[in-house]
Amino acid sequence: MPHGSDRRGERLRLAGAAIVSPVATPGEPSPGIRIGVEVGAALIAGRPVVGLETSVIGQGLPHPRNLECIDRVAGAIRDAGAVPAWVGVLGGEVVVGLSEGELARFTEPGRADKVARRDLPAACARGGLGATTVSATIWAAARAGIHVSATGGIGGVHPGERPDVSADLVELSRTPGLLVCSGPKSIVDPAATAERLEELGVSLLGYGVDRLPFFLAREAPVELEHRVETPEEAAAVLAAAIRLDTRSTVLLCDPIAEELAMDAGEVAAATRRCEERAEREGVRGRDLTPFLLACLAEETGGRSLEANLGLLESNAALAGAVAVAFVSSAGAPGAGGPTATRSG
Numbered sequence: 001m002p003h004g005s006d007r008r009g010e011r012l013r014l015a016g017a018a019i020v021s022p023v024a025t026p027g028e029p030s031p032g033i034r035i036g037v038e039v040g041a042a043l044i045a046g047r048p049v050v051g052l053e054t055s056v057i058g059q060g061l062p063h064p065r066n067l068e069c070i071d072r073v074a075g076a077i078r079d080a081g082a083v084p085a086w087v088g089v090l091g092g093e094v095v096v097g098l099s100e101g102e103l104a105r106f107t108e109p110g111r112a113d114k115v116a117r118r119d120l121p122a123a124c125a126r127g128g129l130g131a132t133t134v135s136a137t138i139w140a141a142a143r144a145g146i147h148v149s150a151t152g153g154i155g156g157v158h159p160g161e162r163p164d165v166s167a168d169l170v171e172l173s174r175t176p177g178l179l180v181c182s183g184p185k186s187i188v189d190p191a192a193t194a195e196r197l198e199e200l201g202v203s204l205l206g207y208g209v210d211r212l213p214f215f216l217a218r219e220a221p222v223e224l225e226h227r228v229e230t231p232e233e234a235a236a237v238l239a240a241a242i243r244l245d246t247r248s249t250v251l252l253c254d255p256i257a258e259e260l261a262m263d264a265g266e267v268a269a270a271t272r273r274c275e276e277r278a279e280r281e282g283v284r285g286r287d288l289t290p291f292l293l294a295c296l297a298e299e300t301g302g303r304s305l306e307a308n309l310g311l312l313e314s315n316a317a318l319a320g321a322v323a324v325a326f327v328s329s330a331g332a333p334g335a336g337g338p339t340a341t342r343s344g
């Protein structure tokens with residue numbers, strides 16, 4: 001196996017030019033990744049870009065609230081001065097920077113398959129629509145030279161005798177970059193998830209908080225070791241991670257706004273009822289998370305949905321601000337974005 005630093009400069013196809021990624025990444029060069037026109041131009045110019053998953057659009061939120069999510073998330077990133085880069089599988093390629101028209105197809109109910117990193121090859125070979133989870137999204141974003149991404153809540157360790165563990169966790173441990181989230185989704189075990197992340201070497205940063213944010217709830221009873229107060233401080237941690245070549249994601253944990261936050265006990269009780277329903281109906285594997293999210297919305301009279309949309313928007317705004325701070329911080333490795341070279 002060649003050493004990772006030999007692989008700097010993976011060449012990605014972009015309208016006749018090749019993009020050289022400044023991010024050291026394990027894995028083979030990926031000619032199957034297509035970069036959207038606006039995103040490619042932004043990366044070449046060294047402008048801030050934020051990677052975004054589409055599983056939240058395809059499976060996590062119901063139609064038509066997923067349309068609202070796209071507007072609010074993309075709007076927050078643009079308002080911060082960055083470019084949104086939605087990631088998804090389309091026409092046999094992994095696309096980083098879906099156009100509005102392409103993205104619209106992912107919002108149609110039941111249209112896109114949920115695609116984690118393990119599903120990428122089959123999804124590309126099949127040629128349909130694949131909505132990428134965090135694991136597949138950060139995999140592709142890093143290979144496109146994107147350093148900052150955003151989501152709502154990451155997957156984690158589900159409670160149970162034979163725990164279902166999200167592929168997000170191991171991918172966070174082997175993908176360089178920074179991901180803004182509101183902690184793990186409140187349908188998982190927060191302490192077990194934090195321990196697994198520690199074991200995997202994933203850095204957790206509280207954004208103005210000392211405890212782990214817990215998606216719909218402000219916090220879980222899990223203490224965080226590190227805390228930042230500003231996008232600039234978060235960007236400095238990302239720059240250090242890249243400089244050190246730690247190759248794992250810095251997880252910037254941004255709690256849900258107080259006015260939208262739900263009571264942790266209420267969320268836990270509703271989640272238990274939903275888990276029982278999942279058990280009775282035999283829902284397992286990749287269907288579990290979307291099932292539990294939909295069930296929670298029902299159980300809470302739609303409040304969890306409002307909360308989820310609100311935290312997605314504020315995480316996007318923060319990710320935009322971190323991406324801006326990262327490219328403007330002098331001397332940040334890779335801060336200039338990927339360098340374009342002529343192909344051939």
Ligand code: PSU
Nearest residue numbers: 055056060133134152153155166167289
């Ligand atoms: N955040 C949300 N809603 C979602 C997700 C994140 O607010 O639906 C998605 C992300 O794509 C994440 C996935 O990677 O849920 C985790 O699914 P699983 O537990 O099956 O790994």
Ligand code: MN
Nearest residue numbers: 164165166285
């Ligand atoms: Mn799972």
